[in-house]
Amino acid sequence: MQINSKSIKKHFEKSMDKYNENALVQADMANQLVQEVLKYRNNFDKILELGCGTGLLTEKVIEKITFKNYYANDIVEKSKNYISKILPNSEFIHGNAQRIKPPADIDLIISNAMFQWFVNLEPVITYYKNFLEKDGILAFSTFGLKNFYELKDISGLALNYLTSEDVKAILAKNFDILYCHEYTETLEFETPLALLAHMKNTGVNSLTSKTWTVKEVKSFCEKYMEKFEKTKLTYNPIIVIAKIK
Numbered sequence: 617m618q619i620n621s622k623s624i625k626k627h628f629e630k631s632m633d634k635y636n637e638n639a640l641v642q643a644d645m646a647n648q649l650v651q652e653v654l655k656y657r658n659n660f661d662k663i664l665e666l667g668c669g670t671g672l673l674t675e676k677v678i679e680k681i682t683f684k685n686y687y688a689n690d691i692v693e694k695s696k697n698y699i700s701k702i703l704p705n706s707e708f709i710h711g712n713a714q715r716i717k718p719p720a721d722i723d724l725i726i727s728n729a730m731f732q733w734f735v736n737l738e739p740v741i742t743y744y745k746n747f748l749e750k751d752g753i754l755a756f757s758t759f760g761l762k763n764f765y766e767l768k769d770i771s772g773l774a775l776n777y778l779t780s781e782d783v784k785a786i787l788a789k790n791f792d793i794l795y796c797h798e799y800t801e802t803l804e805f806e807t808p809l810a811l812l813a814h815m816k817n818t819g820v821n822s823l824t825s826k827t828w829t830v831k832e833v834k835s836f837c838e839k840y841m842e843k844f845e846k847t848k849l850t851y852n853p854i855i856v857i858a859k860i861k
C-alpha cells in the first residue's frame with residue numbers, strides 16, 4: 617500500500633501532543649533498541665536519529681549513551697520543538713529521510729517505529745550505508761506482517777510490512793546482523809472507537825489519506841464487534857542492530 621508523505625505529515629503532526637501517553641508499544645521498542653545498542657557500544661561521535669517525532673527514543677538515547685553530536689530528523693517540522701527542549705544542542709534536519717543530506721562519518725544511525733513507512737526499504741539502506749563510518753551501527757525498529765492484522769482484516773488497510781527474514785536479507789549485502797528480534801504485543805481497548813482513537817493519537821491513521829465519515833467509523837465498529845470477541849490491536853515489532861561490513 618502506497619502512503620503519501622503529505623498524509624504522514626498531517627496525521628503525525630496532529631498526533632504529537634497525545635503521542636507519548638499513547639505510544640506504549642513504541643516506548644518499549646525504544647527501550648529495547650537502546651539496551652541492545654549498549655551491548656555493543658555506549659559511546660559515539662555522531663548519532664543520526666531518523667523520524668524522531670516527539671523524542672521518545674531521543675530521551676532514552678541521551679539517558680544511556682554518550683556522544684559528541686546529535687542530528688535528529690523528521691518529516692514533520694514541529695518535531696524540532698520537542699527535540700530542542702530535550703537536547704538543545706542537537707541539530708534538527710527537517711525533511712523526508714529518503715532525501716535529506718546528513719553529515720558524513722556517522723557512527724550510529726538509530727530509528728524507532730519509523731522504517732515501516734518506507735515503501736521500499738532497500739534503497740534507504742543502501743543510501744544510509746554511505747553515511748556510516750567504518751564499524752558504524754544501524755539500529756532500528758519496524759513492524760512485521762502481523763502488525764495491526766485486525767485492522768487489515770476489516771478495512772484492508774496495511775503498510776507493506778516485511779518479515780524479519782526479509783529485513784535481514786535486505787541488510788545482508790552491506791551489514792552484519794548483530795541482533796534481530798521479532799515479537800507480538802497486544803493492546804486491549806474498551807471499544808472499537810477507543811481503538812480508533814489510539815490509532816489517531818499515535819499518528820497511525822495516516823494509513824488512510826482521507827478522514828473517515830461517521831458512517832465509515834460506525835461500519836468499522838460494527839464489523840469489528842462481529843469479527844472479534846475482544847477489542848484488541850496486535851503490534852508486531854522487529855528490533856534490528858546491524859554493523860556495517
Ligand SMILES: C[S@@+](CC[C@H](N)C(=O)[O-])C[C@H]1O[C@@H](n2cnc3c(N)ncnc32)[C@H](O)[C@@H]1O
Pocket residue numbers: 624625628629639642646666667668669670671672673689690691692695711712713714727728729730733818819
Ligand atoms: C511512530 S512515529 C515514531 C516517533 C519516534 N521515533 C518514537 O520513537 O516515538 C514515526 C515518526 O516518523 C516520522 N516519519 C514518517 N515517515 C518519515 C520520513 N519518510 N522521513 C522522516 N520522518 C518520517 C513521522 O513524522 C513520525 O514522527
